[in-house]
Structure formats: structure tokens, C-alpha cells
Amino acid sequence: MKRAQASKEFQKFGxxxxxxxxxxxxxxxxxxxxxxxxxxxxSFSIDLKKTNVTDNIVSGAVFRxxxxxxxYEQATDDLSEEGIKKSVDKMAKRLREIKIPExxxxxxxxxxxxxxxxxxxxxxxxxxxxxxxxxxxxxxHFGVRYEIDPTDxxxxxxxARLKQELSRIQKCAREVGLSEAELQYAMVRNxxxxxxxxxxxEQVMMSQSLYRCALTLVTMSGGERSYIQEGxxxxxxxxxIPDKKVLEMLSDLKSITKAERLHPGVYxxxxxxxxxxxxxxxxxxxxQEGDTCARGRSKAWEISRSxxxxxxxxxxxxxxxxxxxxxxxxxxxxxxxxxDEEGWLAQEQILLREGKLENPMTNLSSALRLGxxxxxxxxxxxxxxxxxxxxxxxxxxxxxxxxxxxxxxxxDGYIAEVTAGGMEDPKGMGIxxxxxFLKEVKGGKLTGRVFKGPAGGDIxxxxxxxxILNKIVAKSKIEYWTKDADRAKHPFNDTGGCGKYxxxxxxxxxxxxxxxxxxVTLG
Amino acid sequence: MSLWRLDHLKSKLSRKKEIxxxxxxxxxxxxxxxxxxQEMGKGxxxxxxxxxxxxxxVFARIFVDIGKEGRQGEIVxxxxxxxxxDEQIDSAVQSAQQTDHEVWTMPTALPESVPEVKSxxxxxxxxxxxxxxxxxxxxxxxxxxxxxxxxNSSELFISNHTRELHFHHGGVHRSNQSRIYxxxxxxxxKDEYLSRKWAVGLEDLSVHELFEEAAxxxxxxxxxxxTPGGVYPxxxxxxVSGLIMNDAxxxxxxxxxxxxxxxxxxxxxxxxxxxxxxxxxxxxxxxGLMADTSALSNSGALQTFLKLIEKNKxxxxxxxxxxxxxxxxxxxxxxGSVVVSPGSTTKADMLKKYPKVLEILQFxxxxxxxxxxxxxxxxxxxxxxxNGKPSKFVKGGSLxxxxxxxxxxxxxxxxxxxxxxxxxxxxxxxGGGRAYYGPAFMLLNDVSVAG
Numbered sequence: 001m002k003r004a005q006a007s008k009e010f011q012k013f014g015x016x017x018x019x020x021x022x023x024x025x026x027x028x029x030x031x032x033x034x035x036x037x038x039x040x041x042x043s044f045s046i047d048l049k050k051t052n053v054t055d056n057i058v059s060g061a062v063f064r065x066x067x068x069x070x071x072y073e074q075a076t077d078d079l080s081e082e083g084i085k086k087s088v089d090k091m092a093k094r095l096r097e098i099k100i101p102e103x104x105x106x107x108x109x110x111x112x113x114x115x116x117x118x119x120x121x122x123x124x125x126x127x128x129x130x131x132x133x134x135x136x137x138x139x140x141h142f143g144v145r146y147e148i149d150p151t152d153x154x155x156x157x158x159x160a161r162l163k164q165e166l167s168r169i170q171k172c173a174r175e176v177g178l179s180e181a182e183l184q185y186a187m188v189r190n191x192x193x194x195x196x197x198x199x200x201x202e203q204v205m206m207s208q209s210l211y212r213c214a215l216t217l218v219t220m221s222g223g224e225r226s227y228i229q230e231g232x233x234x235x236x237x238x239x240x241i242p243d244k245k246v247l248e249m250l251s252d253l254k255s256i257t258k259a260e261r262l263h264p265g266v267y268x269x270x271x272x273x274x275x276x277x278x279x280x281x282x283x284x285x286x287x288q289e290g291d292t293c294a295r296g297r298s299k300a301w302e303i304s305r306s307x308x309x310x311x312x313x314x315x316x317x318x319x320x321x322x323x324x325x326x327x328x329x330x331x332x333x334x335x336x337x338x339x340d341e342e343g344w345l346a347q348e349q350i351l352l353r354e355g356k357l358e359n360p361m362t363n364l365s366s367a368l369r370l371g372x373x374x375x376x377x378x379x380x381x382x383x384x385x386x387x388x389x390x391x392x393x394x395x396x397x398x399x400x401x402x403x404x405x406x407x408x409x410x411x412d413g414y415i416a417e418v419t420a421g422g423m424e425d426p427k428g429m430g431i432x433x434x435x436x437f438l439k440e441v442k443g444g445k446l447t448g449r450v451f452k453g454p455a456g457g458d459i460x461x462x463x464x465x466x467x468i469l470n471k472i473v474a475k476s477k478i479e480y481w482t483k484d485a486d487r488a489k490h491p492f493n494d495t496g497g498c499g500k501y502x503x504x505x506x507x508x509x510x511x512x513x514x515x516x517x518x519x520v521t522l523g
Numbered sequence: 524m525s526l527w528r529l530d531h532l533k534s535k536l537s538r539k540k541e542i543x544x545x546x547x548x549x550x551x552x553x554x555x556x557x558x559x560x561q562e563m564g565k566g567x568x569x570x571x572x573x574x575x576x577x578x579x580x581v582f583a584r585i586f587v588d589i590g591k592e593g594r595q596g597e598i599v600x601x602x603x604x605x606x607x608x609d610e611q612i613d614s615a616v617q618s619a620q621q622t623d624h625e626v627w628t629m630p631t632a633l634p635e636s637v638p639e640v641k642s643x644x645x646x647x648x649x650x651x652x653x654x655x656x657x658x659x660x661x662x663x664x665x666x667x668x669x670x671x672x673x674x675n676s677s678e679l680f681i682s683n684h685t686r687e688l689h690f691h692h693g694g695v696h697r698s699n700q701s702r703i704y705x706x707x708x709x710x711x712x713k714d715e716y717l718s719r720k721w722a723v724g725l726e727d728l729s730v731h732e733l734f735e736e737a738a739x740x741x742x743x744x745x746x747x748x749x750t751p752g753g754v755y756p757x758x759x760x761x762x763v764s765g766l767i768m769n770d771a772x773x774x775x776x777x778x779x780x781x782x783x784x785x786x787x788x789x790x791x792x793x794x795x796x797x798x799x800x801x802x803x804x805x806x807x808x809x810x811g812l813m814a815d816t817s818a819l820s821n822s823g824a825l826q827t828f829l830k831l832i833e834k835n836k837x838x839x840x841x842x843x844x845x846x847x848x849x850x851x852x853x854x855x856x857x858x859g860s861v862v863v864s865p866g867s868t869t870k871a872d873m874l875k876k877y878p879k880v881l882e883i884l885q886f887x888x889x890x891x892x893x894x895x896x897x898x899x900x901x902x903x904x905x906x907x908x909x910n911g912k913p914s915k916f917v918k919g920g921s922l923x924x925x926x927x928x929x930x931x932x933x934x935x936x937x938x939x940x941x942x943x944x945x946x947x948x949x950x951x952x953x954g955g956g957r958a959y960y961g962p963a964f965m966l967l968n969d970v971s972v973a974g
Contacts, residue, residue, distance in 0.1 A: 050622070053619065053621065076576075101568065102567060103567025223896070224895065296561055297676060297710075381947060384578055421888065425903065428714040434899070455897055455929070456895060456897050462921045501719075
């Protein structure tokens with residue numbers, strides 16, 4: 001396995017940014033830092049009518065000052081020395097005009113040294129990349145591991161690979177009995193991104209390089225759609241899709257064009273791993289985001305102080321940006337990184353332990369306001385957007401059953417494996433988890449009947465979050481297909497995204513294992 | 524470090540022999556953001572974050588010959604000023620040569636006369652900082668007002684976007700846009716309510732109304748009962764109809780026709796067997812201070828008012844130059860606000876139309892599937908009316924609907940409102956958002972609700 005290397009040019013640019021930090025330290029109490037990113041992405045897509053490509057680059061720098069009361073940021077994508085100077089001067093002028101608001105508390109902060117950072121439990125994947133006795137003015141670089149170098153693949157090879165994928169879809173469509181006329185649309189898209197970022201404060205200088213790969217297959221018949229997306233951080237090994245999955249996608253497409261309509265009601269449902277992850281993300285997920293708690297917008301903060309239970313013993317939810325081997329693969333999970341956009345090192349965190357809430361995830365300002373430890377959840381859509389507490393990979397812990405055992409436990413009910421979005425309600429404790437379609441199970445076996453929502457669209461699982469988390473009956477193992485003990489350390493986290501309160505999008509992993517829920521409302 | 528200028532890019536694109544034609548779009552952004560919250564345990568108003576953003580994006584859409592009869596290559600690429608221009612152009616051409624599209628030709632010149640459209644607020648354009656101060660003061664005043672509900676947080680974003688479209692034929696089109704985003708969250712005893720609004724001009728934003736709505740509705744949630752399941756006439760507001768009607772417009776898109784996605788043909792009924800208020804829908808790019816107010820399309824075609832549906836009959840497709848050439852039809856407008864003609868009824872009369880009506884005050888997240896015309900969401904807050912009178916606030920459960928089943932006997936209010944939504948981030952072209960101008964309320968028939 002190789003690692004993505006640091007860009008010397010970008011680190012050199014970091015040195016330039018560092019030079020400007022003293023200009024912003026107008027008072028000794030000011031905590032001054034800078035974050036910069038350079039993200040190249042190329043997306044090739046092929047459908048039955050065209051081959052398309054989009055090249056993008058998102059690059060900018062954000063100077064940051066925490067004055068003990070508020071976080072001030074100055075963001076620019078003019079990365080010339082003159083542009084940086086102009087930006088810093090503009091920020092300094094703004095900082096000189098700060099008036100301390102009445103009735104607010106002073107919460108000073110200074111950065112953590114490498115020695116202080118080493119005191120917490122970190123993944124070996126991180127520890128081994130930090131040289132011993134690193135001084136504050138030396139770079140520490142983190143690079144993602146990969147097996148098949150995605151930078152080696154030429155454009156011609158990418159297009160050829162996608163054409164093969166498109167042919168495979170057409171071949172598999174014939175195998176499942178979908179005619180050429182029925183398969184109205186088929187599209188294959190390959191995303192490859194090199195995402196580099198740096199963080200500098202008075203104590204540390206760090207950089208990271210991530211390779212992000214994803215392969216998406218989309219098919220349509222009439223207005224109905226079926227898709228697969230495989231991806232992760234690493235090399236091209238992240239985008240291998242076995243024939244079995246393509247056949248399943250096309251069988252599903254065929255089935256949903258003939259789907260019946262679900263009568264709204266209360267049912268037993270077996271969630272697949274991705275839907276389990278969406279449930280985790282929307283449940284104590286969003287309610288456990290520190291900025292939401294600090295704003296008085298989450299019930300979880302009150303509940304966690306009262307020690308009240310919000311789920312049964314199956315309800316254990318983690319957030320973990322440090323998943324460098326996703327499920328049984330050697331690829332890092334979609335929402336992983338080595339440090340967040342405020343320079344905090346990635347760590348596993350338990351948000352809900354057997355129904356009891358633990359501390360929320362935080363970004364810098366929410367950790368200081370709530371008086372709880374920082375976690376590596378300070379994320380933003382891009383350099384041009386503000387930082388919030390955002391989720392990374394959110395998932396339920398694994399159980400002990402195989403999938404076949406769970407089907408027998410359920411006996412009669414539905415399997416739901418394809419997600420159709422979700423939404424949080426941190427204060428009201430409601431939840432919405434969208435399901436694209438349901439497959440009926442009778443006597444522990446699939447009947448072949450497929451159901452869509454009451455109006456022919458998506459189905460929504462809704463309810464009061466603690467009620468739903470008290471209805472978890474059982475969970476599968478990570479390796480749900482075998483009775484052997486799990487070898488994987490973390491459940492598989494799928495490729496997802498999050499648009500916290502409708503506004504700004506970040507990548508996020510969602511995962512878990514199969515989970516059986518009893519008596520939940522579907523409509 | 525390379526720092527090229529726009530004229531360098533244009534001249535190199537024009538000189539590159541592999542390039543047939545090109546369009547360059549630029550956007551300069553200046554944005555101020557403030558995130559306000561209640562100081563924990565003290566009640567004072569604190570600014571959690573204060574941000575100042577300045578950025579510039581340069582995108583080029585480049586067309587190349589790929590040596591196949593009737594086909595061409597193209598790419599949309601973002602160019603970065605600190606990277607080598609030659610390397611970026613070479614890379615773009617090489618990528619474009621791997622693509623494969625049906626050939627089409629761009630207009631050879633811009634229209635002789637391009638009308639002025641009101642796409643920005645001059646006050647924001649002239650002095651964004653003073654508007655930020657003014658609105659910050661208003662937020663401060665609202666937070667200090669004595670209300671039964673507790674203030675949680677607010678966010679205020681104000682931005683100016685200066686855009687240019689440069690064409691290989693030498694034409695240049697300049698446009699401006701202003702954007703304001705405001706949200707406020709208040710808590711009652713048990714729950715909270717978040718009100719949010721996007722606007723282009725200050726005249727369409729009332730800080731007081733938004734804060735008042737959030738505070739009042741947060742108290743309503745304290746009184747809720749669980750939504751009883753059943754089939755209801757459902758009253759939705761402009762936030763919902765804005766999304767659904769924009770989806771609906773995509774069924775008349777020439778791109779959908781070409782791709783063989785579900786669509787309606789000219790002369791078709793929009794909703795089969797519709798009675799009640801029959802829909803009349805248009806695209807209006809000239810409607811001022813809207814998220815998609817634009818004089819030209821991204822390929823430089825003049826955008827004018829376009830009637831898509833008249834009284835439930837599809838009149839035309841919305842087709843830009845590219846898809847019109849593919850479909851061998853006449854190009855039409857593709858930009859603009861989705862405008863739905865008013866009905867003749869008041870909200871009060873709509874609520875009296877049936878013994879029970881469920882009014883949706885807020886969905887948790889309305890997910891729509893444009894290709895099937897279906898939509899669904901959890902109900903965050905609703906109000907059940909019996910015989911035209913408010914009966915109880917409801918929360919929870921989900922609604923499941925369809926454009927083609929729940930608009931068969933719909934009623935539209937005569938009151939019209941504007942609704943705008945923007946997404947963040949830079950993109951190629953003139954950067955429109957989603958805009959709706961139409962009935963403030965729509966009453967849908969026979970909607971399934973899971974309780």
C-alpha cells in the first residue's frame with residue numbers, strides 16, 4: 001500500500017499563510033489560525049446518448065481568529081501574496097473594530113501542541129504519521145493509503161472503463177429480462193478527486209492528501225430509477241462493483257416499475273446497512289451536533305444531563321472520521337479524514353451508548369460554549385462557507401445475527417435497503433427516513449412483491465426518535481452473510497452527503513448493519 | 524506563481540486550433556455572514572461567527588472536434604488563476620476530446636438589444652456592509668422584544684454576485700445579483716420552529732415578520748397532537764408549491780424530451796381528467812428581484828416570457844439552442860421564475876371547501892421525485908381545520924402525494940407570492956436559483972397521510 005504524498009507547492013503556500021498570522025494576533029488572547037484547501041475533481045459520465053466530463057477546482061484560504069467571544073473568519077480564493085495581504089489587512093481592520101457584547105462570557109482558547117494532542121487515544125493510522133518531537137514550525141503530513149493509484153489512469157482508460165460498465169449494465173439488463181425499450185436510461189459516472197488541505201496555528205502545521213473515488217451506476221425505466229454508488233478514500237480498488245450488485249440493481253428496477261402501493265400503517269421492517277446509517281445520522285446524529293446544542297436547538301443536550309434513556313440496549317451510535325478500513329475493505333470510509341477543517345485530529349466517538357446519550361460532537365466554538373471536549377467535526381462545504389459541527393461517518397454498532405437469522409426473526413414484514421433521504425428534528429425529536437421501496441417478506445422469505453409509497457413515490461418512516469430506538473429488535477453482524485466472527489473492525493459506511501438544515505452540503509458516510517425494527521410507522 | 528488575466532484566457536482559447544468555440548463565465552462574489560445565538564445561560568445576544576468572503580470563479584465551456592460525423596466534444600472546466608493557464612487549457616482540450624455529444628452550433632452573435640432586468644438590489648450592491656449593519660440592528664431589536672417563546676439562533680447572509688459571460692464570437696454580457704438569507708429559530712416549552720427566507724431585494728424581506736412567525740409557531744408546536752392518518756384535502760403554501768411547480772416545469776423541458784425522460788407533449792393534458800382550478804404555468808425571466816431573473820441564457824439566447832401550460836393544456840417545451848437543434852424545434856426560453864396564474868379563491872374559502880382540511884405549516888423535508896411527479900415528507904407542523912375553523916395543531920406522520928393524482932381537483936388562491944431558493948457554491952453561467960411566483964396557497968385533493 002502507498003500513501004498520497006504532500007504537495008510541496010501547497011506546503012510552501014502554507015508557509016506564506018503562516019507568515020501573515022502574527023498580523024492578526026492583535027491581542028494576546030486572540031487564537032489565530034488558517035485553513036486552506038485545494039480540491040481538484042474530474043467527473044466523467046457516459047449514458048446512452050453522450051460522454052460527458054466536468055473538471056472542477058475548489059481552492060481558497062480562511063484566516064480565523066477566536067477572540068474569546070466570537071469566531072471571525074476572512075475567506076478568499078485570491079491566493080497570490082498580494083491577495084493574501086489584502087485579505088489579512090481587511091480582517092485586521094474588522095478585528096480592530098470589535099466591540100465586546102454585553103452579557104456574554106469570555107472563553108479563551110489557545111491551540112494544542114503535538115505533545116498535548118498525543119495524550120488522547122488516536123488510531124495507529126494517525127499516530128504512525130506523526131514524527132516524534134515535532135516542533136510547531138514543522139509540517140506533519142497525513143496521506144491516505146491506496147492500492148491502485150488513481151492518478152495513473154489516463155482519461156482514455158477512464159472512458160474505456162466506463163464504456164465497459166455501460167455494456168455490463170446492458171448485458172445484465174438482458175439477463176434479468178429488461179428489454180432495450182424498458183431500459184430507457186443508463187448512466188455510469190466516475191468521480192476522482194484529489195483533496196488537499198492544510199491547517200496552521202501557533203502550535204502546529206499539518207497537511208493532508210486524500211484521494212476520493214466513486215463509481216455511480218444509474219438506470220431508469222419510465223420515471224422509476226435504481227442506482228448503485230460505490231466509493232471511498234483510496235485508490236481505484238474503491239470502485240469495484242461485482243456483477244451480483246448490478247444484477248440486483250436491475251432486478252430492483254424491473255420490480256419497482258410494477259410495484260404495488262403501500263397502505264400507510266405500522267409494520268415490522270428490516271433496514272439494510274445504508275438505511276440503518278441514515279437512521280443513526282438523523283437520530284443522534286444531528287441532535288448530537290454541538291453547535292445545535294449550543295444554540296438551544298437540540299433536546300439531546302437536556303436529555304443527556306438528565307441521564308434519561310432514549311433507546312434500548314441495541315441503540316449504540318458512533319461518529320467516526322477515523323475509519324481507514326471500511327467494513328471488510330481496505331479503503332477509508334467516505335466521511336473520513338485525518339484532521340477536520342479546524343485542525344483537530346480524527347477520533348472515534350460514541351454518541352449514544354445502549355440508549356444513553358454521551359457528549360455531543362463539536363467544532364471549536366461549540367466545544368468552548370458547551371464546556372466539553374473538542375472533537376474533529378468542524379467541517380464546511382468549502383472555504384467559502386462557514387464551519388459548523390458536521391457528521392463524518394455515523395453508524396450503529398453491529399449485532400450478532402446473520403441476515404438469514406434476522407429474516408426468520410422478523411417472519412412477516414418488509415426489507416428496506418435503498419435510501420431516499422432523511423431529515424432531523426433535534427428539538428422536537430421527530431425523525432424522517434426516506435425509503436425508495438420495500439420488499440415483502442412472509443415466513444422469513446422474500447415473496448417477490450415490491451411496494452412503493454401510498455402515492456407511488458418514496459416511503460417515509462416517521463415517528464418520535466426515542467420510540468423508534470426502543471423498537472430495535474436485533475442487529476446483524478458486519479459480515480452478515482456468515483456465522484463466523486466478524487473480522488472487520490467497523491461496520492461498512494456508505495457514500496452519502498448531508499445538507500444540515502437544507503443549506504450547505506458536505507460529504508458524510510452512513511452505515512451500520514442490518515437492523516430489525518418492530519412496529520414502526522411507514523407511509 | 525502564475526497569475527493570468529481573463530483576456531489571456533480568451534485569446535488562448537481562440538487561438539487553440541483544436542477548439543471550435545467557447546463560452547467563458549466569471550463570477551465575483553462578496554459575502555458577509557453572521558451567525559447569532561443566545562448566550563448560554565445569560566440571555567444576551569452573541570455573534571457566534573462573523574465571516575467575510577471574497578471569491579472569483581472562472582469557468583469555460585469548450586467545444587472541440589472529435590473527428591466523428593455529427594458529433595463533437597465538450598467540457599465545462601473551472602480555471603484557477605494561480606495555476607498555469609496553458610496547462611489548464613491543454614488538460615481541458617484533452618478531456619473534451621474524450622467526450623462525445625451530438626453536434627450543435629452556438630448563436631453567432633448576441634441579440635442586438637438585451638433588455639435590462641432587475642436582478643439585484645442597488646442598496647446591497649452599493650454598500651453591502653451598511654446593509655449588514657442595518658439588518659444586524661434589526662435582528663438585535665427583534666431578539667430583545669418580549670415574547671413568550673425563547674430566541675435560539677439566527678443566521679444572516681448577504682452577498683453580491685457580479686457575473687460576465689464572454690463568447691467566442693466576441694459578445695460579452697454582464698449581470699449582477701444580490702442575495703439575502705435570513706433564518707430565525709425560537710423555542711416554545713417543548714419544541715422549536717425555524718423560519719427561513721431567501722430574497723434578492725430588501726423589499727421582499729421583513730425581519731420582523733420572520734422572527735414573529737418563528738416565535739408564534741414554536742408556541743403552536745407546544746399544543747400539537749399526533750397527525751391522525753387518513754386521506755385529506757391538504758392546503759400547502761408557496762414553499763411547497765414553489766418546489767413542486769419547479770419539478771412540474773421539468774416535464775416540459777426539451778432536455779427531458781431528448782433524453783427520453785418522462786415528459787408531456789405539446790397539446791397533452793397536464794393532469795389527465797383535471798377539474799377545479801386548471802393550471803396555467805409560464806416561465807418569466809424578466810420578473811424582477813427573483814432568483815432566476817435573467818436577460819440571456821448561458822448560451823447567449825434572449826430570454827422572454829414563455830407560456831408552458833394554459834388551462835391544463837401543454838403549449839410548448841422549454842428548449843435552449845442545443846436541445847432545439849437536437850429535437851429540430853424552435854428554441855425557447857429556459858430561464859426564469861415559474862409563474863402560476865392565480866385562482867379565484869381566498870384562503871378562508873379554501874378552508875371551508877371541505878369539512879376537514881389539513882394545512883401544512885411546515886414539512887420536515889419535502890423530497891420530490893421529478894421523474895414520477897411524486898413527493899413525500901414528515902409533517903413538522905400542521906393545522907387541522909374543521910368546517911373552516913382551526914381545530915388542532917398536528918405534528919408527525921407523513922404525507923405522500925403525486926402531481927398527477929392530487930392536482931385533479933385542486934384549488935389555487937388568488938393571492939400571489941414570490942418564493943426564492945438558492946444553493947451555495949460557484950457554477951458555470953449566470954447562476955440562477957429556483958424561483959416561483961404564484962398562488963400563496965394550493966389546496967390539493969385526496970392526499971394520503973400516515974398518522
